[in-house]
Amino acid sequence: MPSGEYDPETVEAKWQDRWVSEDTYAYADAEGADADAVDPDTAFSIDSPPPTVSGSLHWGHAYGFTLQDFVARFERMRGENVFFPFGFDDNGIASERLTEEELDVRHQDFDRREFQRMCREVCEGYEAEFTEKMQGLGISIDWDQTYQTISPEVQRTSQLSFIELYDEGREYRQRAPAIWCPECETAISQVETEDDEQDSHFHDIEFDVVDSDETFVISTTRPELLPACVAVFVHPDDEENEHLVGEEARIPIFGQEVPVIEDERVDLETGSGIVMCCTFGDQTDIEWYQAHDLNLRIAIDESGTLTDVAGEYAGMSSAEAREAIVSDLENDGALLDRRAITHTVNVHERCGTSVEFLVKDQWYVELLDKTDEYLEAGRQMDWYPEKMFTRYKNWIEGLQWDWSISRQRSSGIPFPVWYCGECEHVVVAEREDLPVDPLADDPPVDSCPECGHGEFVPEDDVFDTWATSSLTPLINAGWGWDAEKGETTLDRPELYQFDLRPQGHDIISFWLFHTVVKCYEHTGEVPFDSVMINGMVLDENREKMSKSKGNVVSPDEVVSKYPVDAARYWAAGSAVGDDLPYSEKGLRAGEKLIRKLWNASKLVESLTDDAPEEFDHDELHALDRWLLAELDQEIARVSEKLENREFSKARDGLRSFFWNTFCDDYLEIAKQRVREEDDDSAKYTLQIAHRRFVKLFAPVLAHVTEELWRDMHGEEAESVHRAAWPEPLGVDADVAAGETAMAVVGALRKYKSDNQLSMNASVDRVLVYGNVRGFEEDISGVMHVEELETLDEEPQIESVVTGVDLDYSLVGPEFGAQVPDIEADIEAEEYEVVDGSLRAGGAELDPEMFTIEEERRYTGEGEMLEAGDAVVIVQHGD
Numbered sequence: 001m002p003s004g005e006y007d008p009e010t011v012e013a014k015w016q017d018r019w020v021s022e023d024t025y026a027y028a029d030a031e032g033a034d035a036d037a038v039d040p041d042t043a044f045s046i047d048s049p050p051p052t053v054s055g056s057l058h059w060g061h062a063y064g065f066t067l068q069d070f071v072a073r074f075e076r077m078r079g080e081n082v083f084f085p086f087g088f089d090d091n092g093i094a095s096e097r098l099t100e101e102e103l104d105v106r107h108q109d110f111d112r113r114e115f116q117r118m119c120r121e122v123c124e125g126y127e128a129e130f131t132e133k134m135q136g137l138g139i140s141i142d143w144d145q146t147y148q149t150i151s152p153e154v155q156r157t158s159q160l161s162f163i164e165l166y167d168e169g170r171e172y173r174q175r176a177p178a179i180w181c182p183e184c185e186t187a188i189s190q191v192e193t194e195d196d197e198q199d200s201h202f203h204d205i206e207f208d209v210v211d212s213d214e215t216f217v218i219s220t221t222r223p224e225l226l227p228a229c230v231a232v233f234v235h236p237d238d239e240e241n242e243h244l245v246g247e248e249a250r251i252p253i254f255g256q257e258v259p260v261i262e263d264e265r266v267d268l269e270t271g272s273g274i275v276m277c278c279t280f281g282d283q284t285d286i287e288w289y290q291a292h293d294l295n296l297r298i299a300i301d302e303s304g305t306l307t308d309v310a311g312e313y314a315g316m317s318s319a320e321a322r323e324a325i326v327s328d329l330e331n332d333g334a335l336l337d338r339r340a341i342t343h344t345v346n347v348h349e350r351c352g353t354s355v356e357f358l359v360k361d362q363w364y365v366e367l368l369d370k371t372d373e374y375l376e377a378g379r380q381m382d383w384y385p386e387k388m389f390t391r392y393k394n395w396i397e398g399l400q401w402d403w404s405i406s407r408q409r410s411s412g413i414p415f416p417v418w419y420c421g422e423c424e425h426v427v428v429a430e431r432e433d434l435p436v437d438p439l440a441d442d443p444p445v446d447s448c449p450e451c452g453h454g455e456f457v458p459e460d461d462v463f464d465t466w467a468t469s470s471l472t473p474l475i476n477a478g479w480g481w482d483a484e485k486g487e488t489t490l491d492r493p494e495l496y497q498f499d500l501r502p503q504g505h506d507i508i509s510f511w512l513f514h515t516v517v518k519c520y521e522h523t524g525e526v527p528f529d530s531v532m533i534n535g536m537v538l539d540e541n542r543e544k545m546s547k548s549k550g551n552v553v554s555p556d557e558v559v560s561k562y563p564v565d566a567a568r569y570w571a572a573g574s575a576v577g578d579d580l581p582y583s584e585k586g587l588r589a590g591e592k593l594i595r596k597l598w599n600a601s602k603l604v605e606s607l608t609d610d611a612p613e614e615f616d617h618d619e620l621h622a623l624d625r626w627l628l629a630e631l632d633q634e635i636a637r638v639s640e641k642l643e644n645r646e647f648s649k650a651r652d653g654l655r656s657f658f659w660n661t662f663c664d665d666y667l668e669i670a671k672q673r674v675r676e677e678d679d680d681s682a683k684y685t686l687q688i689a690h691r692r693f694v695k696l697f698a699p700v701l702a703h704v705t706e707e708l709w710r711d712m713h714g715e716e717a718e719s720v721h722r723a724a725w726p727e728p729l730g731v732d733a734d735v736a737a738g739e740t741a742m743a744v745v746g747a748l749r750k751y752k753s754d755n756q757l758s759m760n761a762s763v764d765r766v767l768v769y770g771n772v773r774g775f776e777e778d779i780s781g782v783m784h785v786e787e788l789e790t791l792d793e794e795p796q797i798e799s800v801v802t803g804v805d806l807d808y809s810l811v812g813p814e815f816g817a818q819v820p821d822i823e824a825d826i827e828a829e830e831y832e833v834v835d836g837s838l839r840a841g842g843a844e845l846d847p848e849m850f851t852i853e854e855e856r857r858y859t860g861e862g863e864m865l866e867a868g869d870a871v872v873i874v875q876h877g878d
Contacts, residue, residue, distance in 0.1 A: 006598040008563035012703040016135050024719050025076070025140040027083045029492065044080035045495040046072060047473050047528065048141075049503050049511065050087025050149060052465075053123045054094035057133045059537040059545065059582065060504065062555045066571040067534050067647065068502040069139045073699040074642045075499075076140070077725040083495055085145035085476055086134065090123040091154075092465025093184055093350055096411045098122060107410040108185070112439065112460075115410040120150070133555060138564050138702045140721065147475060149468050150413070155435035157475050158468040159416040161518060163428050164488065170366050170521055171405075173426065177279075177286045178360045178404055179346075182304030182318075183353035186408040187362050189401070189464060192510075193355055196347045204272070204337040205329060207232065210248035210257050216241065217272045217336060221343060223329065224322040225278035227254045227310040228299035233275045233288065235266040241274055252334035253325065254311065261292060280357030282346075283400060300356055302408075363415065363461070365403040367517065371396050377516050381501075382530040384645040385577040388505060395509040403514070405467040412462025418443040422453035431481040470514035473498050473527040488522065501528040505535060505577065532645050535579035542581050553582050565701045566590030572651040572700050593655055594704050597697060600663050601708050604690040607674045611683035617731050621673075622774035624685035625731050626738030627666045630657070631689055632728035633735075638696055639725070651700055658693055665742045669782040676781075692726040734774060740870050741775035744768055747867035748783045751874060762786055764877040767862070769794050770870025795873055796859045803853040804831065804838065810849045818843050 019025065028043075048068055051061055068084070076082045089095075096107055099115070099122045107115045127148070134141060147154055165171045178187040200221045208215055218232070232249045234241045244260045251258065265284055266275050277288045279296050288294065299309045306313050306321045313321045329335035346355050367374070375396050383389045406415065416429035416436050429436045430444045438458030447454045471479075476498075478491025490496055503511055512531065519527035538544060539551040558567050569590030574580035617625065634657045641650035670686055673679040691712065698705040698720050709720035748766070752759055762784045769791040772779065780788045804826045811819060821841030825831045831840035833852065838845040858864035862875035 003602075006594060006704060006707075008565065008594070008703065011707045012138065012564050015703050015706045016138055019138075019140070019719070020135055020143060022719075023142075023144070024721060025072075025082070025084065025142050027142050027145060028081045042079065042081045043083060043494040044072075044075045045083040045476070045498040045500070046085075047476065047498040047501045047515075048085060048087070049507075050089040050147070050469060050472065051130060052092070052094045053088055053090040053126050053130075054098050056126070057130055057555060059553055059555060059558075062133075062137055062558075062567070063537045063571050063580065064502065064504055064534050065134065065139050066137065066568055067532070067576065067645075068500075069568075069702075070572065070642070070647055070699045071500060071502070071532070071645065072140050073702065073721055074725070076721060077695065077698065077723060079724065082140075082142075083145065083476070084141050085147065086131075086141045086143065087146065087469075087472065087475075088123070088127045088130065088148045089465060089469050090119075090127065090148055091150040091412050091463075091468060093186065093407065093409060094465070095119055095123050095150075096409055097184070097350065098126070099411075110410070112410045119411045123150075136559065136564070137555065138568065140702070145476070149465070150411075152435055154468060154471075154475055155413045157471055157479060158413045158463060159429065159434045159436065160431060160479075160481055160488070161467075161471055161474075161522065162463070163416060163431060163434075165365060165521060166426075166428060168521070171363060172366065173361060173363050175359060175361045177289070177357045178362045179401075180302065180356045180358040180360070181348040181351065181353055182300075182302065182356055183351045184348065184409070185302050187358075187360055187404050187406060188348055188355070189404045189466070192349055193346045194349045195344045196352065196354075197342055198345045198354075200341055200343055200345075201338050202341050203326060203329075203335060205252060206334045206336055207252060207276075208250040209244065209260075210250050212247070216244060216249075216274055218274055218276050219270070219272050220276065221341070222278075222281055222322070223325045224306065224310075224313075224318050225281050225299060226251055226276075226325060227256075227306070227313070228278040228280075228297045229254075229256065229258055229276045230279055230294045230297055231258050231277040231288065231292065232260045233263045233266050233277055234260060235268050235273065236262045236264060238266070238268060238273055244274070252332060253328055256297075263288060263291075279359075282357070286357060296359065298359060300358070302358065304353075304356065362404050363406040365405055365467075365517065367399060367402050371399060374513070374516055374520065377520050377526045380526045381528050384530060384532045385575065388508065388531070388533040388577055391505060391508045392513065395513060403467075403517070405464045406461040407464050409462055412465070413468055414438055414462055415459040417459040418456040419459065420448035420451060420453050421455035421457050423448060423451045425450035427456065432483050434481070466510055466514050467518075469511060470518040473501075473515065473519055474522065479522070496523070496527070497525055498528050500530050500532060502532045502534065505533045508533065533577050535574065535577055538579050538581045540582055540584070542579075545582075558587070562587045562591060563594060563703070565594055565703050568700055568702065569593060569651065572647040574648055576645045576647060593659075594701060596659060596663065597693070597701065597704060598708070600658075600667065601690060601694070603667065603671065604686050605712070607671055608683045608687040608690075611687040612680055615681065615684040617729070619681070620685065620731075621679070621681040621778075622734070623666070623669060623738065623741070623778045624681050625733035626735060626741075626775070627662070627685055627689060628729055628731040629733035629735050630661060630738065631692060632731060635692065635696065635726050635728055642699070647700075654696055658697075661742065662689065662693070665745060669745070669778050672782055688729075694720060695723060695726050698723075734771075737771045737773050737775060740770045740868060741772040741779055743868035744770070744772060744779055744870055744872055745783060747865040747870075747872050748779075748785075748874070751863070751865055752783075760784060763874060765789070765862075765875040767791055767795065767873035767875070768867075768870060769872075770867070772870070795864070795871060797856050797864070797871070798859060799854045800857045801852055802855050804840075805851040805853055806845075807849050807851075811845065814849070815843050815845075 046068060072082050072084045099119045100106060102122050181188050202219050202221060203223050205218050206215050207218055229251050234245055245262045247260045248257045249260055277285050279289055280286050297309050299307055301307050304318050306316050308314050313324055347353060348355055378392045414437050418427045418438050425448050427443045427445055439460060443456045473496060477496040479488060482489040515527055545552045566587045570586040573586050638650045638654050670682040673682040694705045694708050705720050710717055752761060765787045766785045767789050776788050818841055822843055825840035831838060836847045838850050862873045865872040
């Protein structure tokens with residue numbers, strides 16, 4: 001029997017260590033067994049998100065992985081062979097920036113291999129910390145199933161994906177406008193940008209019409225792009241300015257002459273309605289450039305610095321050039337107005353830097369021709385919650401670019417590509433040679449297959465990190481090239497399609513969409529049966545946690561004050577998909593439940609030392625059958641909620657049933673029967689119910705339930721997390737009568753408490769109107785009722801008016817000074833209600849202006865208590 005108070009610090013550390021050392025959560029194929037021997041019908045595979053190695057784990061990681069763990073533990077107990085891996089996403093910009101910040105260096109200042117070595121060393125330290133933290137949170141990961149996205153094995157998979165898609169015509173290299181981050185000095189994809197509200201200024205600038213005295217005004221937030229201006233656009237419906245179409249405009253200060261063209265994409269509601277087109281300021285500039293075959297004038301380079309095209313402003317940053325150009329425009333009389341505004345700016349989500357659009361050679365995955373197929377692929381998956389499919393749908397419908405997968409960084413997975421030094425023909429690596437590094441390895445041919453030239457230029461770009469992490473289902477399923485068969489195969493086909501993709505709603509467009517694209521292209525199937533989307537962790541004021549706000553709460557900080565199981569309890573407190581505020585109150589509620597479970601377990605075990613292991617259910621006492629029947633219903637309900645990933649409903653209902661129905665109602669009666677009558681029916685029921693409660697709580701309260709289970713079955717027994725999930729026993733009972741009986745017990749408890757009577761105080765006589773057949777002895781025994789009688793007819797009860805409640809929002813405006821008179825008559829009970837209207841104080845009030853307050857009163861001997869649908873009369877002898 002558990003002794004003393006529960007010590008979470010000692011217990012939790014003990015089981016975390018043993019779960020890892022004993023491989024409690026190992027997938028059946030973890031030791032390299034033949035995959036064909038693994039039953040695909042019992043494999044439950046989770047494509048868990050590999051956290052980006054960009055710093056320490058935060059509450060968002062802890063929350064997301066805890067929700068996944070609920071699923072893993074539940075499915076494992078239902079007999080599934082759960083595959084629950086852990087990855088480290090350490091091959092992208094985030095890990096580079098972490099290295100630069102940690103070591104106070106810039107990647108541009110080092111040889112690529114040297115900087116890659118530095119990245120590996122920094123990331124390894126954080127990855128060890130990640131492992132320790134995940135184990136410390138009790139996440140039931142199989143630690144034999146870990147991977148790094150920069151590892152040679154994953155590099156092979158990523159490069160194979162590139163070659164497969166290239167051969168299928170789904171990838172292309174093109175010199176075209178690309179979204180560019182001046183801070184990170186790399187191209188990024190549309191998915192890596194986000195909108196940011198920023199303060200700025202609208203500048204009204206006067207342009208001259210060539211060979212004319214006429215002028216017109218352009219309104220722009222980016223005067224530093226004037227040197228890149230290649231055209232001016234007017235809307236075809238703009239009658240005021242249509243005469244300008246076909247003319248030439250002269251750019252102030254810089255002097256280039258550009259055509260005035262009409263185009264329907266001009267926004268007539270913004271600024272003057274006349275727009276300059278610069279190569280490039282935004283997406284519309286790119287569309288105009290392509291549609292009208294405009295000139296190319298690049299005024300801003302990769303680092304956000306103005307180029308020679310800007311003349312005397314060359315070498316300035318964008319911000320410096322903006323102020324200098326505005327000053328010169330003002331001196332020249334071309335700046336007519338400058339007014340402060342707030343507008344939406346596209347920024348790189350990694351660093352918050354405003355993006356530019358530069359013409360670059362980049363590799364792309366073609367997306368826009370198959371958006372309907374990717375949307376249909378999303379419909380084939382079950383979404384928890386369903387509403388999150390709308391975000392996926394909206395992202396696809398809003399796509400404007402193909403997927404840019406090349407990055408100009410030092411650390412990452414290299415493209416397996418060389419270019420002919422003469423004709424730029426693309427040469428890709430042989431599949432059998434992967435992984436390769438073109439900067440160090442020779443191409444697979446001696447001369448160009450196209451022109452015969454013998455010199456090659458290696459590609460020095462690396463893959464976007466999402467180009468690799470989008471392959472996690474294939475990485476974990478062992479997707480690779482089978483040289484003998486000449487095709488791609490899966491080492492673990494039983495894992496694919498994965499049963500569950502859990503992730504945050506903030507990366508639906510990043511990780512989920514790109515994973516669907518890659519896996520659909522490689523396998524022809526969607527990668528997941530279901531998707532579970534969690535929300536974000538907010539602070540207690542429901543604001544997003546961020547370092548800049550100083551409101552970040554670390555997992556270490558929480559588990560130093562509260563048990564891990566309390567944090568797990570808190571994590572189960574929100575509907576999946578909704579954001580969850582950090583709550584000390586929720587953590588304390590978890591602590592209380594842990595103590596309640598521990599103390600109730602001690603009591604139950606003290607009562608059931610000699611409980612029979614078997615008992616004919618038909619011979620059980622009526623109350624015992626009722627409890628087990630109610631527990632059957634609760635098991636079915638909790639199972640359904642967990643299947644539907646409704647963790648908060650599963651948690652709250654189970655807690656209420658355990659605390660109120662079992663502990664407050666049944667346990668109080670059963671312990672009396674055991675102590676006074678040595679009742680085997682009660683002992684058996686307590687033992688069976690207790691074991692089932694421990695299993696039901698196990699997915700959420702992982703540590704305390706393990707401690708209780710091993711205490712019941714011995715330290716060397718199988719883990720509760722490997723025990724079978726409880727199935728309903730099918731016990732036949734009068735559930736309605738039992739519920740009514742418990743309501744009567746509750747009403748009598750409250751009566752004694754309200755009258756300051758001890759719970760052991762005798763009650764002479766109790767009358768019950770309600771169905772409590774079979775439970776009379778239980779009510780009498782636990783509440784010490786000398787005589788209990790059930791009634792066939794309701795006692796003499798009448799409704800008595802106790803007052804009138806006025807709606808002053810209606811009465812005041814209508815009757816004004818008469819209100820005190822109305823109140824006085826009501827107080828003196830000198831009012832009447834006629835045909836639904838109230839007459840008082842010389843006024844007649846309409847029915848909606850008041851409410852008659854009534855209560856039921858017993859007119860016979862004794863005191864009436866309400867007990868749900870039952871009526872209880874308490875009588876005392878003389």
